[in-house]
Ligand SMILES: Nc1ncnc2c1ncn2[C@@H]1O[C@H](COP(=O)(O)OP(=O)(O)OP(=O)(O)O)[C@@H](O)[C@H]1O
């Protein structure tokens with residue numbers, strides 16, 4: 168990166184130097200051209216005056232300067248030329264500068280000489296006797312100018328190159344220095360500092376990403392801990408009925424059970440097996456909901472019918488507990504997974520029956536709201552004290568373990584409810600008074 172910055176600065180410096188050189192040379196060349204033309208004009212006027220007074224003697228006296236001097240007669244015949252034999256020279260009447268001088272008294276032109284590969288400047292002046300004096304000189308080319316300035320240009324260029332090299336390496340080091348000094352693990356330490364103003368958006372992004380990573384890490388750890396606890400709890404819960412089953416079976420196998428006790432023992436084995444089936448069923452449900460209910464069919468469901476079906480399945484359990492279970496309300500459509508909706512209502516009603524008092528009541532109602540469908544499961548049971556209300560949705564959490572065991576609860580019902588509601592984007596409210604009863608209210612997004 169430092170090399171890249173150095174190269175960029177260096178290239179820019181070189182480009183600026185080259186551009187300035189071209190610009191200055193252009194300006195100087197145009198200035199020198201003007202000076203050269205003005206000088207030729209003055210020299211021509213002087214030569215014309217001298218020739219008018221002293222004729223060719225004056226012109227010869229000038230010697231071979233930087234100019235070529237030609238004296239042309241009215242008819243174009245060359246009378247004198249400082250660099251050639253005038254007798255052999257062709258008629259000059261048609262030359263631009265000569266024609267202009269004959270017409271207006273003064274003429275100027277420039278022509279490219281192929282033989283000399285140079286551009287020649289011409290300036291002509293009419294003498295009082297009607298003849299014309301013409302001076303010509305080679306126009307300085309840019310190359311000539313450059314050669315003339317070669318030494319100062321070289322000195323300036325070397326100095327400028329050395330200076331830009333030094334500046335480029337210093338600047339690139341200065342730019343890179345704070346980046347090298349940066350500790351990527353603590354971007355917050357540099358936010359707001361002057362040396363880091365330009366890369367502040369990057370630092371903010373780094374900080375946000377680090378926070379995100381830390382959050383994800385914490386979530387992962389929490390999930391992994393929940394999984395571990397879940398596995399340990401599930402194994403433990405499965406072990407209890409298995410122990411009971413194998414104990415009863417062993418007694419039966421060893422013939423240690425009276426004939427009259429065989430039936431009740433078989434009944435106990437069936438009950439424990441039922442508990443295991445129920446538990447395994449719950450674990451399967453939870454695992455499925457954990458995966459976001461992938462592959463399960465979503466459809467328009469009538470929540471009232473689902474509530475009635477769940478209540479029908481629980482009527483006998485309600486009767487056993489001498490609890491009155493009723494479903495009221497109106498048909499209301501919800502978009503959801505029928506078996507998950509069923510298990511939500513089932514688990515809420517199951518709890519309302521299990522944790523009720525004799526001759527208690529469970530009222531299920533379904534009602535349409537402006538933008539949602541409301542399901543209420545209210546009971547007149549033992550209630551849940553405030554300290555337990557936030558924890559009852561945890562897996563295997565039971566307020567009163569011995570009571571739950573008595574009624575066959577393993578603490579997975581409300582976890583299934585919580586996950587099911589999350590998948591359906593439903594909101595849950597819990598209102599409970601210990602000793603009086605509990606009301607669970609769920610608001611499902613309306614499908615209409
Ligand atoms: N309606 C209620 N009234 C009083 N306590 C309740 C009620 N519903 C749940 N609870 C308390 O919350 C705990 C957790 O309920 P959850 O449904 O998750 O488990 P469970 O009913 O014990 O077992 P499972 O539903 O797996 O058979 C229960 O053990 C109980 O203590």
Ligand SMILES: [Mg+2]
Pocket residue numbers: 514517518576578579580581
């Ligand atoms: Mg339950």
